[in-house]
Amino acid sequence: MKYLLLSYLLIVFWPAPQATAAEPDRADFARDVRPILQQRCVKCHGPEKQKGGVRFDRRQEAFDPADSGKKSLVPGKPAESELIHRVEAADAVDRMPPNAEPLSREQISVLRNWIEQGASWPETDAPQAEGQREMVVTAEDRQHWSYRPLHAVEAPAVRHPGWCRTSIDRFILAALEEREIRPNPPADRRTLIRRLAFDLLGLPPAPDEVAAFTADNRPEAYAELVERLLDSRHYGERWGRHWLDVARYADSDGYESDADRPDAYHYRDFVIRAFNDDLSYQIFVRWQLAGDEYEPDNAQALAATGFLTASLTESPSKMEEERLRLRFAELDDMAATTVSALLGLTLGCARCHDHKFDAIPTRDYYRIQCAFTTTARDHVLLTARDQAARFREQESQWNERLKGVQSQWNDWLGEQKKPHTAALRRAKVDALPIGDAEKALLKDQPDTEAAKNLARHHEKALQISDDDYRRVLSDEQRRQWDALLAEVASVKAAQPQRPPTALAIIDKKPDPEPTWLLNRGDFLSKKELLSIGFLTVLTGNRPPEDYWTIAKREAAPGRSTAQRRALADWMTDVDQGAGALLARVIVNRVWQHHFGEGLVRTVSDFGVRGERPTHPELLEWLAHRFVAGGWRLKELHRLILASAVYIQDSTSDALRSQADPDNRLLWRRRARRLEAEIIRDTVLAVSGTLNLEPFGPAFKAPIPAEAIVARNTTDPYPPDARDTPATRRRTVYMFHKRVVQHPLMQAFDAPDATVSCGRRTCTTVAPQALALLNDPFLRARASDFARRLIAESHSQPEQQVKPGFQRAISRPPTGVELEASLQFLESQAQARRARDPAAPADAIDLLALTDLCQTLFSLNEFIYVD
C-alpha cells in the first residue's frame, strides 16, 4: 500500500514514463483491499474472534449480516455499508478499529471505491498466488524415513562375531560382510590415546600420559582412559565448540556497525558447562529455546537462550521499511536456525513458498515463527527472579537517594553562592588586564552587545569557580559544604552491585504479538493472522494449541507468552512431536565428529533431498538407546568409543579401496585434519604456553593490522592487541568479531558464524602453508617450544629432538627421522653462524632449534590424526 501511495504521489508531480501504479479509481481486491482488512480488521473479525458476528477474512461470511442485523458490505452502496460508517465514525466510541489510529483517508477511499464498484471479492480467493493450492501434508509424506516414530531395533547376526566389541559393531560388520570387506584390527595404543585425546579434548596427550597408557596392558585401561577424558573439563571446551558452529555463535553483531556483544559469552559458557555436566540433551534443547519460560530462576537456563540471539543484527534504522526488513530477517534466522540445528530440515526454504521438496507448507513456517514474534534481545540479569527484583528495587531506591542528596547539595550550594556572586564578579573584572572604561562597561552595562563581546573574549578569566566561592564562605558554611559532599559520596559508594547480565531472549509481554502469513515472504503483504503451530509432518495427534495451553499453565505467569516453551515441548516430544527426529539428528552429529562423516552425511538435511543413512538400522538403534537412556551425550560417547569400528587402525589396501573407495562402510579409520581452533590450541600446548583459564569474557587475539580488512563503525577491533599469556587461552574463548575474522581461523576453514554450520569444509590451500611458514604467532610458538626443549634437556641436540617429537606427535623419532633432524640442526646452526659470526652460540642454537620446531608444526602427522 505504501509503495502504491508513494508512486501515486510522485506521479502527481512527475508524469512517469511508465505509470507503474494502477489507475487510482479501479480498486483491486487482492492488491488494495485485502491488505487493509487483514491489517486493520481481521484481528477481531477473523479466524480467532468474530466480534459482533463480523468476519472479514473469508468471502462467504463477509457479506452476511452481523449479529446486529446490519450488513458490513452492501455491494455498490457504500452509504449502506456498516464498514464505511464504522471506519468513518467521528465519535471514537463508534469508530473502528477501536482504541487505535483511524484508517487513513486514502484507505477509506479505497474501501469506498471498492464497494461502489461492486465489492468484487474473487470466488477463488486461494491464499497462494496464481491460483496455486496450499500444500496439504499427507500420510505418505509422513512415511519419509526420518519423520517416522522411533522404533526398537535388534543388532543383526554376523558371521565373524570375534571382531565385534559392541552391538554397534554388528551393524557395521553385517554391512561389510555383505560386501565381503574385512574391517581393520585395533590401532596401537599410542595411536589410540592420540585419537581419543584429540577427539574428546582437542588437546595432545602429554608424553607421560602416552607412556603410561602404552605400558598399561590391562584390558580395562582403554575404558578407564575414556572415562578420564570424559571427566576432563576440556571435554566441554572441545564438544561445546562443535555446538557453537551449529549455533552460529559470535561475539559481535555483524553488518555495518558490528558492535561487540560483551555479555554474549554466557551462552558459550552455558554450552561448555552443559557438555561437561552431561546435561540431558532434551533439557539442553528446551533451555536454548525457552530457558526463561522453564526455569526463570536458573542462571544457566536464562543464558541458554543466547542460542536465539546469536544471529547477525544491526542497530535499528530510521526507515520503517528497513526496520521491518531487519526484524523479519532476524525472525527468519531464529526459526530457520532452530529447525536446521535441531531437526536437520531446511525450513528457510518455506518462507516464500511451500517447500519444493519437503512437506513443509509456508503456513508451517509462519506458525513456527509465532513462537518468536514477541521476543526481544535483552541483557538479562543472571539471577533468580526474587533476587533480580530485589536488585531492581534496591537500584531504584538508590537512584532516588542519589537524586535526593545531589539536589540537596545543589540547592544548598546555590543558596550559599547567591549573596557573593556580584562581588566576586566585580573582583574578577577588576583583575582583568583591560582599561578602566572597559571595566566600567562590564560592570555597569553588562547587557550591551559590546559588554557581551568583551565578556566572551575573557570568558575563562571571568568564570567564578567553586573554589572562589568557598574562599569567601564562613567556616561553618565550609563545614556544611564538606558534610554534604561526603553524603553524596557515601550514597554513590553504596550503589547496589549489579548481578552479571547476559545477552539473551525475553518475551516483551505475555500477550502474543500478531504473526501473519506473508505473501511470498513480503513483510508488506500480510495475508492471514496465524497462531502458533509446528511442522505438521512431524506432529501426531496432539494439536499445537494443546502444547501451548500446557506451556502457559506451567510457565511463570505474567512474563512471557510461553509460545517458545510450547515449541520446545513439541520439539522434545518423542511420541507426538519432533523428538524422534531430534534424537536422530544429534546422534548423527555426534557420530560425525567421532568418524569424520555422519551416518547421514548431509548432517543438517534429513529431508527427502538429504542423503540416506549408510547404516539406517544403526542410526535407529543409537537414537533409540539415546532416548531410552535419558538423552545423555556422554553415554552415547561411551557406546561409540567402546566399539571395534572406532578403535580400528587406518591400514588401507587396493582391493578394499576399490570395493568401497569412500569408506562408507567404515572398514578402516581415516586420518583427520585438526580443526583451526585445535591447531592453535595444540601449538600452544606443545610449546608449553597454553593458558588453561576457563570461561568468562572472550579475549581479543592479536590480528595483524593488514588483516583487519573491514570497517565497523562501533567498537573497532583493536589494532594493537598484544600476544600475551592472556591471549594464549583455548581458542573457544577467543573473541569472534564477525567482520574481522582471525586469519588463522579463516585459513583453516573455521566457519564465519553467519549461518548455522553443521559440517565444516576441509580444504588444503596455499595460504595455510604460508601461515605455517610465516605467521608471527606460529613462529613465536616455535621459539617457545625450542626454549622449552632446551630448558628440559642438557643442550644435547639428541635430547632436544626426541622429546620434541614426543610432544609434537606423541612418539619418538625413527632412526632416519632423528638423523635428518640432527643434520638439519647442525646445518642450520652452521648457516646461521656463517651469516652472523658475532652471535652467541646459544642464540644460534635456539634459532636452529626454532627452525626445527616450526617444521614439526608443519608435519602432516602433526595436523592429521589417525
Next chain:
Amino acid sequence: MSINSLHQSCGRLARPVSRRDFLARAGGGLGLLALPDLLGGPADAVGDEIAADPLAPRLAHIPPRAKSVIWLFMEGAPSAVDLFDPKPELDKGHGKKIAIDVFNGNPGPLMKSPFAFRQYGQSGTWVCEKYQNVARHVDEIALVKSCFTESNDHVPALYQMNTGVARAGLPTAGAWVTYGLGSENRNLPGFVVLGNTQGIKGGPVNWSAGFLPSTYQGTLFRSQGSPILNLDRPKDLVVEDQRAQLDLLSKLNGAHLDRHEGEPDLTARIQSFELAYRMQVEASDLVNFSQETQETQTLYGLDNKASRSFGGKCLLARRLVERGVRFVQVYSDGEWDAHSDLAGNHSGHCAATDRPIHGLLTDLKRKGLLDSTLVIWGGEFGRMPVSQGNNGRDHNPKGFLVWMAGAGIKGGASHGETDEIGYRAAVDPVTVHDLHATMLHLLGMDHKRLTYLHNGRRYRLTDVAGNLLTKILA
C-alpha cells in the same frame, strides 16, 4: 613425490588418484558432483578434470567472450544523476518538496546536480564534468541505467551486489566464477580483492565462498608492500632457512605418506607448501611496479596524490588479469556516501578514480586485454533525487546505474531508464541477478546451469531469476 617433479609440473598440482580423492580434499562433498552436469560434456571426463585440481582452468558452457573480470566497486554508492544520467526535471523542480521516504529521515526537496554535463563520443553519452577522462571511453562503455536492489542499508546492499541476496552466508559472484572456471595461474589465487584504505563495510562476507569450498573465496590483496598476508618471512628467517625447512619437511612427510597410502589429502598438503613457497616469489614480483614504464604509471594517475591509491590498484588489477587471475574486485577508497556536500564528496571521488579508470581501459586495450576482460563499474545502490542535510543525497536502492565495458560489451549502448527524477527504475528494471547472469554469460557460463548442491538444493548465483541484458551485448 620429490621436490623436483613438483617444480616440473609448471605450478599445477599433480593429479590425485580419483575423483573421490578430490572431493575429500576440496571438502566439496556432494556439491562438486554437480559440476559435470553444469559444465556439459561427458560427466566423467569433466569430473576427472576437476578432480585433478579444483582451480584448474575449465571449459565454459558456451564460447566465452571474457576470460577475466575487473569489477571497480564504488563503495558507498555514487549518484547516477550527478555522473552519467542527468535529469532535466531535477533542474526544473529544484527546491520542490515531494513525498518520499528516505533512510535517514527528514528528506529535503528535489536537488539538481551541482555538476555540468556534456555529450561525448559517437554515442553522445552524457557525462559530468568531473569524469572527463572516463568520458573518453563512452563508446566502449554500456550504461545500465535502471538497476535496483532491496536494502537501503550499505552492508546488506553490498552483500546483495556480491551474492545476489541482501544477507550474509551465500557464495559471492567471484567465488562462483572461480568455481565454474578455475584459474589460469596456479601461483596466485583465482579471485583477488583489492581492498580500500578504510576497510570494506561488512568485511570478508563480501568475498566469501559461502557454502562453496573455501578454495574459491576471494583473497584480499594490498596494493602496497606485501600483497598477501603471511607473504613476508619472519625477521629471523632467510630464504635459505625456509628452503632447508621445506626439504626437511618433505623428508619427514615422505615417511608418513608411505604409511598412509590412499590419503590424497596428505599429498596435496605436501604440495601446498611448495606452492606457498613459489607464491612468495610470484606475489612479490606482482607488486613490483618498477617493471612498468613511467608513461604507464602516469597513465594510471600514480603521479597524482588524489589518484595514486586507486590508480595503483587499477594497475595491479591489470597485472593480475595479465597473469591469468580470473576475478579481480577493486574497491574505491573512502566512500561515495555523500550524505552532505555531494559536490565535494563526488568531486573528490571522481578525482581519485577518473584517471585510473581511463588508464586501465586504455592500457587493457593497447595490451590486447580489453577483448578478454570485462570491466564493471558501480556501487551497492544509488542516491536520492532529493537533498539531505547540507546539499547531500541519502541512499536510494530503487534506481541506480552500473556500467560495463570490454569483452563482449556493445560500446555506447545503454539499457533502461529511471523515472524523470532518477528515483525509481522505470523502464526495463534490472535486478542484481540480471547483472550476474550477464556477467556469467560473457564468461561463457549459463547462469541456470552453474549450480551447486547444498542442503538438498541446487543453488545458483542467480537464485531462480536472472535475465540477460541483451541490449548491451555486442
